[in-house]
Amino acid sequence: MPSDPRSLRRRAAALVLQPLLHEAALHEALWLQHDTMRADQVSDIIAFVDRLAAQHLFDAATVKRLYSDFYKALREREDRLPADPWPQMQAARAAAQPPAPVMPPAPVAAPIAPAAPVINPVERALQAARDEGRVPPAPAATPPRAPESEPAAVLFGVLVGSVVAEVQRFHVEALDEVRRDVLRRADTAAASPSLRLAFRAAWSRPLDSDWRLPGAAGDLADLVRVLHVALVDAFGRNGAEQILGRALRTAEAHPEAAHVAPRQLLETIAGLRL
Numbered sequence: 001m002p003s004d005p006r007s008l009r010r011r012a013a014a015l016v017l018q019p020l021l022h023e024a025a026l027h028e029a030l031w032l033q034h035d036t037m038r039a040d041q042v043s044d045i046i047a048f049v050d051r052l053a054a055q056h057l058f059d060a061a062t063v064k065r066l067y068s069d070f071y072k073a074l075r076e077r078e079d080r081l082p083a084d085p086w087p088q089m090q091a092a093r094a095a096a097q098p099p100a101p102v103m104p105p106a107p108v109a110a111p112i113a114p115a116a117p118v119i120n121p122v123e124r125a126l127q128a129a130r131d132e133g134r135v136p137p138a139p140a141a142t143p144p145r146a147p148e149s150e151p152a153a154v155l156f157g158v159l160v161g162s163v164v165a166e167v168q169r170f171h172v173e174a175l176d177e178v179r180r181d182v183l184r185r186a187d188t189a190a191a192s193p194s195l196r197l198a199f200r201a202a203w204s205r206p207l208d209s210d211w212r213l214p215g216a217a218g219d220l221a222d223l224v225r226v227l228h229v230a231l232v233d234a235f236g237r238n239g240a241e242q243i244l245g246r247a248l249r250t251a252e253a254h255p256e257a258a259h260v261a262p263r264q265l266l267e268t269i270a271g272l273r274l
């Protein structure tokens with residue numbers, strides 16, 4: 001019988017936090033995780049780690065490592081996780097704040113407001129990726145005008161390249177999850193077989209692609225829809241829309257946006273709130 005997800009989250013948190021916190025601080029951190037973390041998506045991990053980092057003044061390297069370690073621990077085999085620390089958590093709370101609750105608190109009816117993934121502006125991610133030679137700079141618009149489909153291809157490249165650079169820089173563990181999900185769903189896109197094949201090939205090496213795939217805006221938009229689904233699976237709806245929103249603003253600042261509205265590349269995403 002599968003274990004209680006809340007128990008698994010506590011056990012994963014204990015595994016990654018024991019080397020960092022003394023016993024009393026560890027129990028406080030586990031209560032914070034138990035009371036606030038409602039799922040195992042990347043956005044939930046980020047929100048919890050960021051709250052913890054604010055309390056304990058963890059440096060950026062420690063925060064980034066915790067993102068990765070907690071993500072891995074939540075997907076670890078149960079026999080490799082420590083025992084559920086729930087009894088020790090209850091005992092610690094009883095000692096600090098009598099009378100103690102005997103049973104775990106009931107799940108809070110109202111979910112906490114989704115926390116925005118702590119992600120720096122995408123321009124920083126793009127610049128850092130360019131400095132490391134992974135993402136080429138966006139080409140400047142030059143006369144004479146390109147064929148009608150080229151502006152859409154350029155803006156698609158800016159949009160998807162921005163998403164990839166941001167995820168890779170701040171949530172490297174999630175990039176492979178997004179890549180696998182996109183490859184699994186690519187054939188659902190309403191695009192030509194050759195365009196879907198090019199999209200798949202680009203995702204096989206996402207950090208090396210310039211993402212300028214030749215295609216009509218409508219076909220490219222449906223590829224963005226596939227990417228959006230993968231982002232929602234990894235980051236939740238709110239996180240996915242924030243990442244796409246930053247990428248959209250980068251595309252809107254590109255010279256080609258004077259010829260093709262970048263929002264056309266998002267028109268097949270139902271219910272998008274941007």
